[in-house]
Amino acid sequence: MAVKPKLVSAINDQIQAEFQSAYQYLAMAAWFEENNLQGFAHWMRLQWQEETNHAMKLYTHLMARGGTVALQAIKAPAKSFSSALQVFEQVRKHELAITERINVLYELAVKEKDLPLQIVLQWFINEQVEEEAVVEGIIDRLKLIGADGPSIYLLDRQLGARQAEGAGETA
Ligand SMILES: [Fe+2]
Ligand SMILES: [Fe+2]
Structure with missing residues (x-):
């Protein structure tokens, strides 16, 4: 079934x-790296990768359905932040x-059957x-340790241990 133009x-x-x-x-990864929080930077790089995968999932679907992929402009992202907490907020x-956006798109897919x-x-x-749950958890931990506490480095180590999606899976 071909995808409707809408x-x-x-x-x-x-x-x-x-x-x-x-x-x-990716801009947030760069900010963390400049601020010597390599674990946070690593986490953000994986996040960058994941979002790219999300875009490609839709790209692949559109291709498989005979639709035309029309890539659009990407705006310059925010690049200066005041703290790790502000980044995660x-x-x-x-x-x-x-x-x-996803919910609205889903409703449209339902409407168009x-x-x-x-x-x-x-x-x-x-x-x-x-x-949302993961980000909420990181915000909670950042609030718990306070903006400038040395414990930020413990959280930095935790986030630095994040593995790429699908890492460790056999298939
Ligand atoms: Fe996301
Ligand atoms: Fe996404």
Whole structure:
């Protein structure tokens, strides 16, 4: 079943939003690296990779359905921040906006009776639940240790241990 033009353009918009997320997280990785928080930087680099994977998941779906991928411009991301907590508060705000976008796109797929797209988007709906929870947990820990406490380095070590998605899996 070919994708309806209305959905092709909505999927292309979401591909842009995922690449925009990736770009934002890469800018955050650079900020952490400049501020000697290598674990946070590592976490953000993996986040950049994940968002790129999200964009490619939609790209692949659109291709498989005979739709045209039309890549859009990516804006320059925010690059200066005041603290690790402020960075993660921006991540939360950003992810909540993405969740809203995914929900609207899903509602459109339902309205247009596009079942394959609904299934792809169900994966994204789950992913957003997980991302929001992870970010919330990091914000809680940052608040607990305070902005400038030396314990930030303990959290930096924890985040530095994050593994790439699918790492350790055999398939
Ligand atoms: Fe994403
Ligand atoms: Fe995300």
